[in-house]
Amino acid sequence: MLNETYTLANGLSIPKIGFGTWMIDDEKVADDFKNAIAVGYRHIDTAQAYANEVGVGKGVRDSGVAREDLFVTTKLAAEIKNYDQAVAAIEESLKKLDLGYIDLMIIHSPKPWAEFQNDQDRFFEGNLAAWKALEEAYEAGKIKAIGVSNFEEADLQNLLDHAEIKPMVNQVLAHIGHTPFDVIEFSQKHDILVEAYSPIAHGEMMSNPQITDMAAKYGVSIPQLAIRYCLQLNLLPLPKTESVDHMKNNADVAFDISDSDMAILKAINDFDYGVNSEIPVFKRASK
Numbered sequence: 001m002l003n004e005t006y007t008l009a010n011g012l013s014i015p016k017i018g019f020g021t022w023m024i025d026d027e028k029v030a031d032d033f034k035n036a037i038a039v040g041y042r043h044i045d046t047a048q049a050y051a052n053e054v055g056v057g058k059g060v061r062d063s064g065v066a067r068e069d070l071f072v073t074t075k076l077a078a079e080i081k082n083y084d085q086a087v088a089a090i091e092e093s094l095k096k097l098d099l100g101y102i103d104l105m106i107i108h109s110p111k112p113w114a115e116f117q118n119d120q121d122r123f124f125e126g127n128l129a130a131w132k133a134l135e136e137a138y139e140a141g142k143i144k145a146i147g148v149s150n151f152e153e154a155d156l157q158n159l160l161d162h163a164e165i166k167p168m169v170n171q172v173l174a175h176i177g178h179t180p181f182d183v184i185e186f187s188q189k190h191d192i193l194v195e196a197y198s199p200i201a202h203g204e205m206m207s208n209p210q211i212t213d214m215a216a217k218y219g220v221s222i223p224q225l226a227i228r229y230c231l232q233l234n235l236l237p238l239p240k241t242e243s244v245d246h247m248k249n250n251a252d253v254a255f256d257i258s259d260s261d262m263a264i265l266k267a268i269n270d271f272d273y274g275v276n277s278e279i280p281v282f283k284r285a286s287k
């Protein structure tokens with residue numbers, strides 16, 4: 001499964017399962033990614049906000065795998081909504097990662113995190129300004145693909161209507177218990193690959209009884225069921241783990257969830273994020 005790829009609208013191949021790095025320390029992420037590479041992962045997801053781009057770059061450089069065989073995504077900070085700051089921040093990511101180029105760079109959120117629950121201002125102008133900086137870096141060959149994250153239909157439409165280049169990726173919160181079918185369908189209709197972040201609901205899926213029963217039925221772990229669910233919806237899951245056993249488990253997903261069981265899993269929509277409910281992305285999903 002780790003050597004399978006999707007193809008982005010511009011023809012770029014992207015490995016079907018990525019390695020998430022939110023909350024992995026800069027000092028530790030290089031070793032974790034080296035372990036992941038040994039398991040077979042070839043795709044890593046970082047962000048300016050994770051403060052671990054230096055470590056991710058080191059992990060890639062020290063991996064022993066050719067640069068062109070690895071896929072590195074980073075994200076433009078959600079708070080940056082003007083052109084000059086976006087240009088500077090893109091240059092900073094290029095410098096911190098120190099990999100020659102970035103495979104994919106995405107706007108982390110249409111709204112700064114402090115405004116994430118607020119739908120009054122969607123920052124349309126600011127997103128177009130940040131997007132222009134990404135388009136220019138893409139055209140200069142510094143970034144191989146560009147996209148967005150946490151964009152809803154109106155945010156995507158703003159770019160589709162006014163930008164030169166269409167986003168190639170939309171990375172959204174998507175997992176069993178919270179599958180935003182509207183934005184997934186809208187994105188896929190526009191040839192925008194949808195990536196599923198927090199595919200294991202940031203770890204909270206482990207305590208959901210209905211999902212536990214379904215995993216037992218297939219003789220797989222809950223994360224395996226969760227990752228397979230994403231793949232069967234043509235989503236690109238980004239599981240995060242610091243454990244080598246979990247890295248192997250999360251990649252061992254060559255089984256089929258039946259159509260009837262997919263329908264049951266798709267219908268679960270009352271997810272409780274427990275202790276993580278106050279994190280902006282989970283708080284919004286709980287509204």
Ligand SMILES: NC(=O)c1ccc[n+]([C@@H]2O[C@H](COP(=O)([O-])OP(=O)(O)OC[C@H]3O[C@@H](n4cnc5c(N)ncnc54)[C@H](OP(=O)(O)O)[C@@H]3O)[C@@H](O)[C@H]2O)c1
Pocket residue numbers: 019020021022023045046108149150171172196197198199200201202203221223224238239240241242243245246247249250281
């Ligand atoms: N664009 C955005 O706004 C955004 C937001 C959130 C996340 N993301 C991206 O998506 C990635 C994944 O999301 P996430 O970090 O929220 O969490 P996640 O991948 O949904 O879940 C991670 C949790 O599940 C555990 N886990 C993973 N595999 C397991 C296994 N096989 N068995 C048992 N436990 C397992 C991990 O613990 P161990 O480490 O102990 O295995 C960790 O506690 C992030 O790292 C980030 O790259 C993006």
